[in-house]
Amino acid sequence: MQRRDMLIGAAVLGTPALARAQAGWPTRSIRMIIPFPPGGTTDILGRLIAPPLSAALGQQVVVENRSGGAGAAGVVETLRAPPDGHTICITISTLITATLLTRQPYHPVNDVSPILHLADVANILVVNKALPIASVAELIAYARANPGRLAYGSAGIGTSQHFAAELFQQAAGVSFVHVPYRGGGPALLDLVGGQVQLMFGNASSTLPFVRSDQVRGLAVTAAARQSYAPELPTIAEAAIPGYGVVEWYAVVGPAGIPAPVTERLNREILAIVGTPEARARILDLGAEVVGGTSAEFGAFLRDDLVRMEALVRRAGIRSE
Structure with missing residues (x-):
């Protein structure tokens, strides 16, 4: 396929150099591409x-921020690298959604070596405090009684916040007005100010607004209650059985990385994030460590692509 050739090139696979890299991997420093700005x-x-991965592998792991295209630029940079395990990327759900909404030079499953499903970040369904709404059931009832009068903010088209809201509307049989912003921060500020009435906000940025009583938290979008906010029910248990949307974080590389290398990376990174100190830090970010094998994450990617394709088609979601 032409776009696959753009990324990896058939000549890279199966070469003697790749075999040597597998046997003595890693033979040099490892690029860890972050497809978003610092912070x-x-x-x-x-x-x-x-740092702990550098110590475990005996080679320096260099973090390199390559932002642009809602995360797509860093992914493309990663997938263009030789599949020898010396270039990896920490990416998010937009690995898939970017290809569904914009033309990208990669396939989110076929052109990727899955390494680790690192963590999930739920969204929190929050409403402006002026609304007479204290539960998910009350929100659905209010929306049905006032069609088209509720607007929700998001961090932009194609984000997990956008998809969470679209899935909610389909499942609940309600209709909101979508107001996309250039990031979750401005959307949250307008929610507090009443310019929009609700939001499915990323937990790491939204939870402080809930804690400080600036917005009212109704539920989390994950399939299970989250340990950082156990008082918030899931949308599934509150009103819509089977509902579940999260923004996932994962480690990937270009297609063709030898299995022993991906498995080693999986084990080492999982050991790092599994320490009590790392788990506590990740929990502070509003995230939950997931884990599992590389093969399990590969199966998850395939299933998520099918699910997101169906959602985009049903909701008629288009890029700006």
Whole structure:
């Protein structure tokens, strides 16, 4: 396929150089590409993992921020690298959604070596405090009685916040007005100010607003209650059985990385994030460590692509 050739090139696979790299891997420093600017959750995770991973592998792991295209630019940079395990990427759910909404030079499953399903970040369904709404059931009833009068903010088209809201509307039989922002921060500020009435906000940024009583938290979008906010029910238990949406974080590389290398990376990174100190730090970000094998994450990617394709088609979601 032409776009696959753009990324890896058929000549790279099966070469003697690749075989040698597998046998003595790693033979040089490892690039850990973060497809977002410094300071965000993805960057924090990368800088949490890199030092102990360097020690475990005996080679320096260099964190490299390559932002742009809602995370797509860093992914493309990663997938263009030789599949020898010396270039990896910490990416998020937009690995898939970017290809569904915009033209990208990669396939989110076929052109990727899955390494580890690192963590999940739920969204929190929050409403402006002026609304007479204290539960998910009350929100659904209010929306049905006032069609088209509720607007929700999101961090942008194609984000997990956007998809969480679209899935909610389909499942609940309600309709909101979507107001996409250039990031979750401005959307949250407008929610507090009443310019929008509700939001499915990323937990790491939204929870402080709930804790400080600036917005009213109704539920989390994950399939299970979250340990950082156990008082918040899931949307599934509150009103919509089977509902579940999270923003996932994962470690990937270009397609064709030898299995022993991906398995070693999986084990080492999982050991790092499994320590009590790392788990506590990740929990502070509003994230829950997931784990599992590389094969399990590969199966998850395939299933998520099918699910997101169906949602985009049903909701008629289009890029700006």
